[in-house]
């Protein structure tokens with residue numbers, strides 16, 4: 001049985017939720033390893049749509065177990081809301097959901113500090129999801145975070161919380177001129193939710209290791225995307241965790257040699273939410289058309305996503321960082337009906353052609369994309385189930401993406417539902433990863 005990582009190769013929102021849901025049946029356990037409720041995974045099953053932010057979408061399959069690893073940051077209120085949504089939909093989580101007792105807690109002061117910081121940044125704001133993600137990871141790295149396991153000892157938790165809130169209040173009042181927070185109110189609200197959270201808490205590294213030893217297979221579900229990775233993305237316009245494949249090891253405690261491959265997900269075009277350089281960004285009619293047809297609005301915040309042509313420099317770079325075993329292209333149907341489709345194959349900076357992704361964001365914000373032009377197709381591809389039935393222009397487009405990225409394409413998604421998918425049976429890489 002294989003253990004496989006799913007990663008986003010662009011700026012998130014590549015449609016990972018649907019692909020995870022699609023291949024979950026081949027795995028026993030689905031594990032999240034980073035991020036928090038800034039992520040939004042939309043999964044459509046028959047006529048029901050689920051948006052999951054924190055809990056892996058594997059939870060929608062009654063016979064699968066799900067893990068929220070130590071690398072994830074958890075807002076108890078957000079978790080509570082999601083558990084309630086699942087319970088109302090008749091999906092039970094008891095005995096199927098395991099939460100790391102090492103995962104850090106997002107508490108109300110994280111959100112308050114983030115809002116104050118973004119306000120102060122003004123025009124230089126990162127455009128975060130305002131969920132307290134960054135400040136929570138800051139506290140983790142500064143070694144003053146509070147973890148799920150701390151909830152087991154209310155007195156100690158109260159003491160630590162009091163120290164943290166005092167520190168944040170100094171920051172809020174003296175630096176940001178923002179209102180103070182009340183320790184007791186935060187303590188009471190958090191402790192109300194603690195019993196439920198603790199009922200799922202365990203040492204998930206040990207759980208995963210045992211599961212793998214027993215021959216079970218694990219799907220590691222990445223959130224966000226390579227360009228939002230705190231080390232490898234468009235820093236500082238990134239999230240605060242390692243969204244790339246390496247994060248799966250540190251974020252779950254599973255060693256690299258136990259993982260067999262990485263499936264990269266890329267949209268047939270590019271989107272990003274929040275601020276930061278985006279070389280192939282479109283403006284005007286085509287952008288609006290892609291946004292409306294692709295429903296490109298944030299699943300967590302509802303913000304309109306910025307849209308642009310496929311950037312092969314970005315996805316090739318993701319291939320390098322994540323060592324992709326195979327590539328999945330999503331939302332190809334969104335490009336139906338366009339006369340011309342462009343692919344960015346390189347960048348031009350001050351007359352020089354750059355084929356690699358620059359590390360300097362000043363350079364990235366000034367590059368001109370070097371485009372290849374491809375003919376569009378006028379067919380509705382959403383009902384096609386066989387690769388050979390795709391219009392010739394669509395097949396040529398996909399072949400070119402594969403060639404430019406340097407990875408074979410194994411799945412093509414043509415709509416949000418499970419059956420709107422073409423799985424390329426001849427993809428030996430995918431077969432090897434999904435073998436029983």
Ligand code: IMP
Nearest residue numbers: 012038039040127128129238239273274
């Ligand atoms: P944060 O993760 O809330 O700190 O936001 C940092 C950056 O990551 C912002 O540009 C967000 O819009 C972006 N971001 C965070 N989560 C997602 C996601 O799931 N999809 C797309 N962008 C995201």
